[in-house]
Amino acid sequence: AQSVTQLGSHVSVSEGALVLLRCNYSSSVPPYLFWYVQYPNQGLQLLLKYTSAATLVKGINGFEAEFKKSETSFHLTKPSAHMSDAAEYFCAVSDRKIQGAQKLVFGQGTRLTINP
Amino acid sequence: DGGITQSPKYLFRKEGQNVTLSCEQNLNHDAMYWYRQDPGQGLRLIYYSQIVNDFQKGDIAEGYSVSREKKESFPLTVTSAQKNPTAFYLCASSTRGHLYNEQFFGPGTRLTVL
Numbered sequence: 001a002q003s004v005t006q007l008g009s010h011v012s013v014s015e016g017a018l019v020l021l022r023c024n025y026s027s028s029v030p031p032y033l034f035w036y037v038q039y040p041n042q043g044l045q046l047l048l049k050y051t052s053a054a055t056l057v058k059g060i061n062g063f064e065a066e067f068k069k070s071e072t073s074f075h076l077t078k079p080s081a082h083m084s085d086a087a088e089y090f091c092a093v094s095d096r097k098i099q100g101a102q103k104l105v106f107g108q109g110t111r112l113t114i115n116p
Numbered sequence: 117d118g119g120i121t122q123s124p125k126y127l128f129r130k131e132g133q134n135v136t137l138s139c140e141q142n143l144n145h146d147a148m149y150w151y152r153q154d155p156g157q158g159l160r161l162i163y164y165s166q167i168v169n170d171f172q173k174g175d176i177a178e179g180y181s182v183s184r185e186k187k188e189s190f191p192l193t194v195t196s197a198q199k200n201p202t203a204f205y206l207c208a209s210s211t212r213g214h215l216y217n218e219q220f221f222g223p224g225t226r227l228t229v230l
Contacts, residue, residue, distance in 0.1 A: 009156060032216040043120070043206055043221035044159075051216040090158060094215040102147065102215055103174075106158035 002027045002093045006107035014115045019063075019078040021110050023091030026072065032094035033074045034104070035065055039087045047089075050074060061085070086114045118143045120222035122207050127227045129194070129201065137192045137225045139207035146212045148190040149219065152176060153204040162205075165190055166212060194227065202229045 007022040025031055032051055036044040048059025055067045061084075065076045074091060088111045095103040120141045129135045141148065147166045151159040161174030165184040179198025184190055190209075194201045204226050208219040 034218075036221075041224070041226070043122075043223045044208075044219075045221070046218050049216060049218065102210055102217055102219065103161060103164070104159075104219060106160075108156055108158045 002095050002105055004091050004093050004107040006091050006110050010111045012113040013081050016080050019081045021076040021089050023074045024072050025093050034092045035076050036090045037087050081114050083114050122222035122225050129229050132196045134195050139190045141188055141209045145209035147210045149208040150192045151206045
């Protein structure tokens with residue numbers, strides 16, 4: 001079965017500093033990987049996804065992620081943090097298709113705090 | 117605007133009561149999902165449906181039930197058999213056919229058992 005591990009349940013950075021959120025996956029087949037963001041008491045919003053077209057994926061709000069097969073990683077980065085980036089971030093892998101639907105397996109989440 | 121609506125935003129339940137959470141989408145998506153979110157545990161799949169009048173159990177279906185009588189609606193009932201129902205519940209939908217399709221999420225319902 002496929003799985004996702006997010007290293008660090010809480011990450012704190014200063015405004016303007018580099019953001020790095022770590023995600024490692026386990027998959028026996030080439031994976032489809034996603035990063036979602038969740039603001040307090042809201043649903044999830046897609047930041048970006050890896051579909052094997054390119055290893056460096058650019059998303060919304062200045063975020064990007066690099067797929068590294070050799071390291072089984074899909075870390076999320078942003079060069080300069082903004083106060084509005086404070087949220088919880090989830091990495092997910094698309095598991096097998098289940099009778100036409102898609103099963104997402106989520107990591108535990110990383111809460112990002114931005115210090116002024 | 118197309119999207120997913122969930123109601124109510126907050127729900128309080130007494131022990132032993134069944135409650136139903138509403139999920140409606142106007143994205144014309146075939147597939148719909150229910151997730152439960154607990155602190156530090158990410159999201160876990162409760163039920164999913166790929167088409168009207170069909171649904172399947174996810175990883176944590178015990179104590180929950182669903183129906184899919186209309187394409188746009190996928191209500192979730194939390195029954196008295198669910199031992200620890202206090203959580204944040206998220207509904208999502210997607211098109212069918214590809215594993216890389218995006219799932220669109222509703223704003224969630226926070227259920228508290230009194």
